[in-house]
Amino acid sequence: MNEPILIWGAGAIGGTLGAYWARAGIPVLMVDIVAEHVEACRTRGLNITGPVEAFRQVVPAVTPEELTGRYSRIVLAVKAGATEAALVALAPHLAADGFVLSAQNGLNELAIAKAVGEKRTMGCFVNFGADWLGPGEILYGNRGAVVVGEIDGTVSERAAGMHRLLQLFDPDSILTDNIFGYLWGKLAYGAMLFGTALTNDSMSANFADPERLPVWLALGREVAAVAAKRGIACLGFGAFDPTVFAPGQPEGPQVETIRWLAHYTSQTAKTHSGIWRDLAVRKRKTEVDPQIGIIATLGREVGVPTPALEMLVALIHDIEEGRRPMAFETLKVLIDRCKSASTTA
Numbered sequence: 001m002n003e004p005i006l007i008w009g010a011g012a013i014g015g016t017l018g019a020y021w022a023r024a025g026i027p028v029l030m031v032d033i034v035a036e037h038v039e040a041c042r043t044r045g046l047n048i049t050g051p052v053e054a055f056r057q058v059v060p061a062v063t064p065e066e067l068t069g070r071y072s073r074i075v076l077a078v079k080a081g082a083t084e085a086a087l088v089a090l091a092p093h094l095a096a097d098g099f100v101l102s103a104q105n106g107l108n109e110l111a112i113a114k115a116v117g118e119k120r121t122m123g124c125f126v127n128f129g130a131d132w133l134g135p136g137e138i139l140y141g142n143r144g145a146v147v148v149g150e151i152d153g154t155v156s157e158r159a160a161g162m163h164r165l166l167q168l169f170d171p172d173s174i175l176t177d178n179i180f181g182y183l184w185g186k187l188a189y190g191a192m193l194f195g196t197a198l199t200n201d202s203m204s205a206n207f208a209d210p211e212r213l214p215v216w217l218a219l220g221r222e223v224a225a226v227a228a229k230r231g232i233a234c235l236g237f238g239a240f241d242p243t244v245f246a247p248g249q250p251e252g253p254q255v256e257t258i259r260w261l262a263h264y265t266s267q268t269a270k271t272h273s274g275i276w277r278d279l280a281v282r283k284r285k286t287e288v289d290p291q292i293g294i295i296a297t298l299g300r301e302v303g304v305p306t307p308a309l310e311m312l313v314a315l316i317h318d319i320e321e322g323r324r325p326m327a328f329e330t331l332k333v334l335i336d337r338c339k340s341a342s343t344t345a
Contacts, residue, residue, distance in 0.1 A: 004029040005165070006071040008090050010041060010061060012130035012274065013103050014077030015138045019046045019057040020169040029071075030061040031090075038063055040136025050130075050140040051269050064089050072098035073162070075124075080106040080290035087115040094120065101148070101162060105190060106291040107183055109151050122159060123179030124148045125186060127237055128170070129270035131277060141270030145237035146170045149179035181235035184227040185242040188234075191219040191292055192261070194312055197275040198319070198331040204271070207262035212331065216258045218308040218338040220245035226299040226306065239264070279319055280326060288316040311337045 005021065007014045010032040018030045018041075032038050040046070041061040048055055072095045078086045083104070094100065094116060101122040102108045113121040127144035146169065148162050149155070155177050166173040176182060195215050196206040206212055224245035227234050234242045239260055244253040265271075278286045293313050299306045311334050318324040 002027055003072060004060070006031065006074045006090075006093065008074055008076050008086055009078035009082075010037060010046075010059075011077065011079075011132040012138060013126055013128075014075065015041070015046055015059075015132065016048065016128070016130045016140055017075065017077070017103065017166075017169055018059045018061075019048050019055070019138070021165065022059045023055065023057045024168045026165065026168065028059055029067075030059055031064055031067055032061060033064060034135065035063055036135040037061075037132075044136060047137050048140050049137070050142075052140045052143055067093060069093065070095045070098070074098065074100045075103050076100050076108070076112065077103045080104055080108055080287040081285065083108045083111050083290065084115070087112065091116065099158065105186070105287065107180075107187075107294060108290070109179075109183070111290075113151065118151060121151055122148065122162065123151045123183065124162075124166075125179065125182040125237070127186060129268050131270060131274060139269065142268035143170060145182075146173040147176050147179065147182045147237070148173065149176040149182075151179060153177050176235075178233060178235060181233050182237060184223070184232045185234040185236055185240075187227075187291070187295060188220045188223040188242040188245055189240055189261075191223055191295070191309060191312065192216050193273040194275050194286070194288060194292055194316060195219060195331065195334065197273055197279055197286070198312075198315055198326065198334065199328050200276075200280065200326050201328075202265070202271040203273055204262050204266035206331075207258055207265060212335060213255065213258060214338040215308070215331070215334050216261075217245075217251070217254055219312065220254065220257075221247075222299070222304075222306045222309050223295055226295055226302070226304045229302040229304050230298060275316075276326075279316075285320050286316055288313050292316075308334065308338050 004027040007018045007030045010030040022028045038061040041059045045056040045058040099120045103124045109123045125147035129141035131139045163175040196203045296306045324330045
């Protein structure tokens with residue numbers, strides 16, 4: 001198939017995938033709203049730096065206004081909060097028999113399926129570490145799990161085709177019949193990353209501090225409780241096993257998992273999360289509502305309380321609006337809330 005893969009959003013995730021595919025000779029066309037980034041990618045090339053690999057690759061790229069044609073394979077790689085707007089813009093460019101693959105964080109497959117239909121939606125789990133540093137510049141900080149699968153649990157030829165393409169980026173990529181299991185499994189980790197962004201400390205420093213442990217345990221348990229109530233069989237990635245946080249599980253393995261996270265996040269060139277970068281560097285709103293707020297909403301639907309998650313969302317909003325600083329004192333509010341909840345429980 002010589003038709004290009006259309007990558008909508010050429011930032012950390014989309015840009016990294018696009019650079020690898022283009023280098024492998026796969027026809028790619030990237031779409032991004034940042035004109036300077038688009039110009040850099042298609043002229044001097046997209047510069048991938050970091051400890052995994054460093055190379056520069058020219059990748060065809062356009063702004064949404066410049067895009068023409070219809071495409072069978074669209075990889076959506078925008079921030080979760082931009083999903084609905086991106087879907088409106090890309091819909092005219094999606095072929096009747098095509099699909100949209102969500103290479104994002106969160107449960108964006110639900111929004112995509114609502115917009116273009118379940119049969120034109122494919123799920124993808126990405127956990128590699130990357131940061132968009134500026135026009136034509138992306139830091140690829142560490143490898144991580146990459147998983148693809150149909151949202152209805154079948155194993156289709158088109159999903160197998162995307163799996164083969166993803167193997168060109170990461171040979172260990174996985175084809176699954178339970179993509180939502182991976183997505184929910186990562187939500188536990190993702191919620192913790194939002195917690196680390198309440199301070200300017202590194203991810204590793206946050207996970208290694210015993211005083212902060214009640215927060216990571218509470219967030220993991222709340223996500224796992226909502227998933228269990230909704231009938232989702234969570235799956236782990238790498239050495240991270242979200243099932244240890246499932247209702248009724250002992251605390252020991254949970255503490256060990258946080259200890260592993262402290263070590264894992266100390267081994268990457270990406271010392272802080274993309275959430276922290278949004279707040280501290282790019283001074284923009286995060287994906288907290290579509291990524292974390294949605295868990296609380298889905299929890300309410302099945303009667304599962306999520307006080308830690310709701311407090312976390314509120315604190316992130318406080319930082320976004322300038323009401324609180326990125327500091328330990330802000331995280332301390334959540335620590336006290338989690339300690340209180342565990343005491344009353």
